[in-house]
Amino acid sequence: MINQLMEKIQKTNAPIVVGLDPMLSYVPEHIQKKAFSEYGETPAGAAEAVWQFNRAIVDAVCDLIPAVKPQIAMYEQFGVEGVKAFQKTVDYCHDKGLVVIGDVKRGDIGSTSEAYAVGHLGKVSVGNRRCTAFDEDFATVNPYLGSDGVLPFIKVCKEEKKGIFVLVKTSNPSSGEFQDRMTDGRPLYEWVGEKVAEWGKDCMGDSYSYVGAVVGATYPRQGKALRKIMPKSLILVPGYGAQGGKGKDLVHFFNKDGLGAIVNSSRGIIAAYKQEAYQAKGMTEENFADASRAAVLDMKKDIADALAAAKKS
Amino acid sequence: MINQLMEKIQKTNAPIVVGLDPMLSYVPEHIQKKAFSEYGETPAGAAEAVWQFNRAIVDAVCDLIPAVKPQIAMYEQFGVEGVKAFQKTVDYCHDKGLVVIGDVKRGDIGSTSEAYAVGHLGKVSVGNRRCTAFDEDFATVNPYLGSDGVLPFIKVCKEEKKGIFVLVKTSNPSSGEFQDRMTDGRPLYEWVGEKVAEWGKDCMGDSYSYVGAVVGATYPRQGKALRKIMPKSLILVPGYGAQGGKGKDLVHFFNKDGLGAIVNSSRGIIAAYKQEAYQAKGMTEENFADASRAAVLDMKKDIADALAAAKKS
Numbered sequence: 001m002i003n004q005l006m007e008k009i010q011k012t013n014a015p016i017v018v019g020l021d022p023m024l025s026y027v028p029e030h031i032q033k034k035a036f037s038e039y040g041e042t043p044a045g046a047a048e049a050v051w052q053f054n055r056a057i058v059d060a061v062c063d064l065i066p067a068v069k070p071q072i073a074m075y076e077q078f079g080v081e082g083v084k085a086f087q088k089t090v091d092y093c094h095d096k097g098l099v100v101i102g103d104v105k106r107g108d109i110g111s112t113s114e115a116y117a118v119g120h121l122g123k124v125s126v127g128n129r130r131c132t133a134f135d136e137d138f139a140t141v142n143p144y145l146g147s148d149g150v151l152p153f154i155k156v157c158k159e160e161k162k163g164i165f166v167l168v169k170t171s172n173p174s175s176g177e178f179q180d181r182m183t184d185g186r187p188l189y190e191w192v193g194e195k196v197a198e199w200g201k202d203c204m205g206d207s208y209s210y211v212g213a214v215v216g217a218t219y220p221r222q223g224k225a226l227r228k229i230m231p232k233s234l235i236l237v238p239g240y241g242a243q244g245g246k247g248k249d250l251v252h253f254f255n256k257d258g259l260g261a262i263v264n265s266s267r268g269i270i271a272a273y274k275q276e277a278y279q280a281k282g283m284t285e286e287n288f289a290d291a292s293r294a295a296v297l298d299m300k301k302d303i304a305d306a307l308a309a310a311k312k313s
Numbered sequence: 314m315i316n317q318l319m320e321k322i323q324k325t326n327a328p329i330v331v332g333l334d335p336m337l338s339y340v341p342e343h344i345q346k347k348a349f350s351e352y353g354e355t356p357a358g359a360a361e362a363v364w365q366f367n368r369a370i371v372d373a374v375c376d377l378i379p380a381v382k383p384q385i386a387m388y389e390q391f392g393v394e395g396v397k398a399f400q401k402t403v404d405y406c407h408d409k410g411l412v413v414i415g416d417v418k419r420g421d422i423g424s425t426s427e428a429y430a431v432g433h434l435g436k437v438s439v440g441n442r443r444c445t446a447f448d449e450d451f452a453t454v455n456p457y458l459g460s461d462g463v464l465p466f467i468k469v470c471k472e473e474k475k476g477i478f479v480l481v482k483t484s485n486p487s488s489g490e491f492q493d494r495m496t497d498g499r500p501l502y503e504w505v506g507e508k509v510a511e512w513g514k515d516c517m518g519d520s521y522s523y524v525g526a527v528v529g530a531t532y533p534r535q536g537k538a539l540r541k542i543m544p545k546s547l548i549l550v551p552g553y554g555a556q557g558g559k560g561k562d563l564v565h566f567f568n569k570d571g572l573g574a575i576v577n578s579s580r581g582i583i584a585a586y587k588q589e590a591y592q593a594k595g596m597t598e599e600n601f602a603d604a605s606r607a608a609v610l611d612m613k614k615d616i617a618d619a620l621a622a623a624k625k626s
Contacts, residue, residue, distance in 0.1 A: 023424065024439065032440070041440030073425045077432035078439075079446030083396045105421055107455065109485040111336065112386045119390035126337065126391075127345070127354030133392030142420065144457040145483050146490035170458050172422040177459035177508070181501060183494040188501065192491065 001137045001162045002205035002212075002234065005099045008066030009262065014300050015254070017101060017236070018061060018292075019266025020054050020089060021071035026271040027053045028285040043078040047085035050075065053288075054089045057270055058096055060289035061296045067099035067137075069236075069264055090136055101236065102136030105167065107149040114152035121164075122156040138163045140214060140236070143192050150199060154211060158203050163210040163234075166199075168192045168226060171216025171239030189222065193229040200233050208234045208260070217249055217263065224252035227260065235261045241268030241299070247306035258307060269295045314450045314475045315518035315525075315547065318412045321379030322575065327613050328567070330414060330549070331374060331605075332579025333367050333402060334384035339584040340366045341598040356391040360398035363388065366601075367402045370583055371409055373602035374609045380412035382549075382577055403449055414549065415449035418480065420462040427465035434477075435469040451476045453527060453549070456505050463512060467524060471516050476523040476547075479512075481505045481539060484529025484552030502535065506542040513546050521547045521573070530562055530576065537565035540573065548574045554581030554612070560619035571620060582608045 009015050024032070024046055032049045039045035058068065070093075075086035093100050106116040115124075120139045123130040141153050141164045153164050169179055169189040179189045193213065200209030209232045215223050217239035227235065235253050240246075240263050253261035272278050272295035273288035283291035322328050337345070337359055345362045352358035371381065383406075388399035406413050419429040428437075433452045436443040454466050454477045466477050482492055482502040492502045506526065513522030522545045528536050530552035540548065548566050553559075553576045566574035585591050585608035586601035596604035 021425070023428075036440055041442040041444075043437070043439065043444050043446060046437070046439045071421075071425055073419070073421055073428040073432070077428040077437045077446060078444075079432065080393065080397050080400055082432070082446070084393050087393055105455075106386070106418070108384075108386055108418055109483065112334070112384055115336075115386040115390040119386070119392065119395070124356070124359070124390045126356065126359045127349055129354040131354075131356050131391075133356060133390060133395070142418075142455050142457055144455050144480060144491060145485055146487035146492070148485040148487040167457060170422065172458060172461040174459035174461040178457060178501060178505065179459070181494070181496040181504065183496050183501075188491060188494060188496075191494065195490070 001099065002208050002210050005066060005137070005234070006205070006208055006259065008099060009259065012064060012066050013304070014065050015259070015262050015303060016065050016296065016299060017067040017069045017262050017264045018057070018065055018269050018296065019069045019071060019103070019238070019264045020057070020270065021074045021266040022050045022053050022270060023074060024049065026267070028273070028288050030285070043081040046078045047075070047081040050082070051085040051088050055092060056289040057292045058093055058098070060293045061269070062096040062098055064293070064296050064300070065098070067101055067262065068093050069101040069103050071103040071266070087134060090134060099138070100136045101138040101140070101165065102134065103140050105140050105142050107142035107145055109145055109148045110152065113149050114156070117153040117156035121153070121162040122160050138165060138212070140165045140167065142167050143195070147195070147199075154199055154203060157210045163212060165212040165214045165236040166192070166196050168196060168213040169215045169219055169222050171218045175216065190225065190229060193226045196233055197230045200230070204232065208232055212236055214238065215253065217253075220249040220252045227253060227255065231255065237261050237263045241265045247302035248309070250303060251306050251310035254307065263303060265299055269299070314412065315521050315523050318379060318450070318547070319518070319521055319572065321412060322572065325377060325379050326617070327378050328572070328575050328616060329378050329609065329612060330380040330382045330575050330577045331370070331378055331582050331609065332382045332384060332416070332551075332577045333370070333583065334387045334579040335363045335366050335583060336387060337362065339580070341586070341601050343598070356394040359391045360388070360394040363395070364398040364401050368405060369602040370605045371406055371411070373606045374582070375409040375411055377606070377609050377613070378411070380414055380575065381406050382414040382416050384416040384579070400447060403447060412451070413449045414451040414453070414478065415447065416453050418453050418455050420455035420458055422458055422461045423465065426462050427469070430466040430469035434466070434475040435473050451478060451525070453478045453480065455480050456508070460508070467512055467516060470523045476525060478525040478527050478549040479505070479509050481509060481526040482528045482532055482535050484531045488529065503538065503542060506539045509546055510543045513543070517545065521545055525549055527551065528566065530566075533562040533565050540566060540568065544568065550574050550576045554578045560615035561622070563616060564619050564623040567620065576616060578612055582612070
C-alpha cells in the first residue's frame with residue numbers, strides 16, 4: 001500500500017491528503033435540512049448529513065488527490081450511526097480509487113492493539129472465516145505505550161501490506177508539554193522518531209517504509225531534524241492552512257527526491273466555501289464542493305511553488 | 314460520577330473493576346455456535362456472541378462490584394456490528410446499576426478531542442437537540458498530545474459530572490521506552506502525573522477528582538511515587554492477575570483512607586472458567602459465569618487481605 005500511495009502521489013503530482021473531518025457546522029444548511037427531514041434531529045440525521053457532505057466533496061476532488069484522511073472522532077461523536085457513516089465514507093473513497101488513511105490515533109497493548117489493528121487494517125477471525133471490518137489502508141497510531149502498542153499494528157501491516165503513521169511531533173500548541181522533554185540531550189520526539197525508523201526498517205516498500213510518522217506543519221525546524229532521523233518514513237503533515245502551517249514551512253518535511261511527505265488539510269478544503277476568497281469567486285454554500293476543488297488546486301500550487309523555490313535556492 | 318463511584322466502592326467493599334474485554338476465544342463454544350447459527354460466521358455473529366457472553370457475566374457479578382470497564386478495541390475489531398455490541402453492553406451495565414469506564418484510550422487535539430469527549434461522555438448537538446451517543450461514565454485518555462488533548466475532555470466532564478483516567482504509567486513491559494525517560498531528574502511518567510494532579514485540582518468531587526490516572530499493577534514502586542504526586546486522583550490499576558500483578562503489589566496504589574485505587578481484572582474474571590482452580594470446583598464452559606463470580610470473590614479477598622496486612626505492618 002505504501003508503494004501504491006507513493007505512485008498515486010507522483011501520478012497526481014499532489015503530496016496532499018484531504019482530511020474528511022466533517023464537523024456538523026461545516027455541513028451546508030441545505031444538506032443538514034434534507035437529512036433531518038428524513039431522519040430527524042438525531043444522530044442518524046447527523047450521520048446522513050455528514051455522509052452526503054463527504055460524498056459531494058470526494059466526487060469533486062477525487063481525480064486531483066491520492067488520498068483522504070477521515071478523522072474518526074468526527075463520526076464517533078454520533079455513536080453507532082456516526083461509525084456507520086465512517087464506514088460508508090471509507091468504502092466510497094475506495095470505490096473512487098483513493099487511499100484511505102484512518103485518523104484513529106489508536107494505541108493499546110498486546111492483544112488489544114492487535115484488535116485495533118485487525119479492525120482497522122486487517123481481517124478478524126470469526127469461526128472459520130476471516131472478515132474485514134473498517135478496512136482502511138493506513139491508520140495513525142499513538143506511541144505512548146511503547147513497542148508493545150505499535151508492533152501489533154506492524155504485524156498486521158506486514159500481513160496485509162498496509163501501513164501506519166506514528167504520532168511523533170503533533171501540530172498543536174501544547175504538543176511540547178511531553179513531546180519536547182529533553183532526555184540524554186535530545187527531545188522525546190526525536191527518541192520516538194528513532195524508534196519509528198527502527199520499526200520501519202523491517203517492513204520496507206520499494207522506497208518508503210510501511211511505518212510513517214506524523215509531524216505537524218507548525219513545527220518546521222523539528223520537521224527538518226526528524227526528516228533526517230527517519231529518512232525512509234513517509235511523513236504525514238497536519239497543521240497546514242487553518243492551523244497556520246504554510247507552503248514554505250513544508251519544504252523541510254520532504255526528501256531531496258521531492259517525496260517523503262504528504263500534507264493534510266481538512267477545514268481549509270472541506271469548508272473552503274466559508275472563506276471569503278472562494279465566496280468572492282461565487283463559490284458559496286450551494287456549490288460548496290466547487291470551493292473544495294478550487295482549494296485543492298490552490299494547495300497543490302502553493303506546495304509545488306514552495307518545493308520549486310527550495311530546489312532553486 | 315466520581316462521588317457515585319467512590320460510594321459504590323465503599324458499599325460493595327470492592328475496589329474492583331471487571332474488564333469486559335471479550336476476545337472471541339474467551340466466549341464458550343455453545344454461545345458462539347448459537348450466535349453463528351443465527352447470524353452466520355460474520356461480524357454480526359461475533360458481536361452477538363460477545364454480547365451474550367457479557368450479559369451472562371454482568372448478571373453473575375453485578376451485585377459484587379461497583380464498575381465495569383469494556384475495552385472498545387475488542388468490539389471495534391468487528392466493525393460497526395462490534396460497536397453496536399459495545400453500546401448494548403454499556404447500556405445494559407447502566408441498567409444493572411454499574412459505573413461504566415469506557416477503556417477507549419482516545420486523545421487528539423482541540424475540537425477533535427472534544428468530539429471524542431462528547432461522543433463518549435457528553436451530548437452532541439444535532440440541529441436544536443442535544444443527543445447522547447455512547448454515554449459511558451468515565452473514559453481513558455492518552456496524554457501524548459499534552460493539555461490540548463486532555464482539556465476538551467475535562468470541559469465535558471465538568472458539564473456532565475463525569476470523569477477520565479489519564480494514562481500515566483501503563484502496565485505493559487515496554488511502557489518504559491518513552492514513559493520512563495528521565496528529564497530534569499525525573500521520569501516522564503512523573504511529569505505526566507504532575508499534570509494529572511494540576512488538571513484534577515479544578516474539578517474535584519467530594520474527596521477525589523474527576524481526573525484520575527492509569528498506573529499498572531506491574532509497577533508497584535512507580536505506583537507508590539505516583540500515589541504521592543496525585544493524592545486526589547483515583548488510580549485505575551490494570552495488570553492484576555493475568556498480567557502478573559498480585560494483591561500485595563497493590564497496597565501502594567491506595568491512600569491511607571483505604572481508598573484511591575480501583576483494580577481492574579479482565580481475563581482473570583471473564584475467562585476464569587478456563588483456569589484449573591475453577592474447573593476443579595466444577596465450573597466449566599457450561600457455567601462459565603459462576604466461575605467469573607467465584608473469581609470476583611477471590612479477587613476481593615486477595616485485595617482485602619493485602620490491605621489488612623499492610624495496615625497491620
